[in-house]
Amino acid sequence: MTQTARSTTLGVPHGRCYPLSIVFTVVSPHLDDAALSLGATMHALTRRGHEVVIVTVFAGQTDSPLPPSEWDAGRRCRTAGEAYDRRRAEDLVASRRLGARPVWLANFGVGYPDVPTSAEIAAQLEPHLRHTDVALVPGWPLDHTDHAAVADALTVLQPARTVRYAELPYALYAPGRTGNWRRTTVSMADRRAKLAAVLAYRHEIRKFGPRGRAAVGLDRLLHRECLAASGAGADLLEDVLG
C-alpha cells in the first residue's frame, strides 16, 4: 500500500488499518469496460471519499487521420480521430457520473495498425500503477484480444495489491467460470449511478448485439459486479465496502 504524508489512518473491521482516502486504479481495456464491469462499485468507493482512477489502455488518438475501424465506422466518422474524440467525450461524462477520474492511453486496439505489444502496454501502465493502493484489473473471461493483451501486461507488472474483476456483460454468458468470485456490496444509489454512466456509452451498447443489449437493459448488469475473492486487495475492498 502507498502510505503518504497526507494519509490519515482509518480503523476498519478485522483489526486492519488503511488510509482514510484510498486510491483505487481500475485498468480498463476499452473506453466502456470499467463502467460496465464496476460502475456501481466505483461509485460506492467514491461516495465514501476514496479516489478512483480509470486508466483506459485503448483510448485511441483524437488527431489520427486513419480511417475508422469497422467497429468505429458505425459512428459515421470520417477518421479514427473523430471517432475517438467522441468516445472520449462519452467516457468523460460516464466517469463524472461515477466520481472517477479518467486517464487515456493513446493506443489503438484490434482493427487498427500498430497495436501495442503486452510489453509496451506494461511500460505505459507502470507509472499509473506505481502509486496506487489497489489495482482493479480485468480477470475473466478475457475473450477479446485487447483484453487478453492487457491481462498479459499486468502479469508482467504484478501490482502489489491487485484484484481481478469479472468483465461485464461478457461474464454473464461466458461458460466455465474459474476460481472464487464474490459480488461487491453496492446500494441502489450506486446502481442508479452505474446505469447513468453506462447510458453515456449508448453508441457502443447499440453494437453489442441482442445479448449484450439485453444484459444492459434488464438490470442483471447492475447486480453482477464480481471480484476475485482472494488476495490482500480483495480483503481491503471487502472491508471498505462493508
Ligand SMILES: [Zn+2]
Ligand atoms: Zn472491451
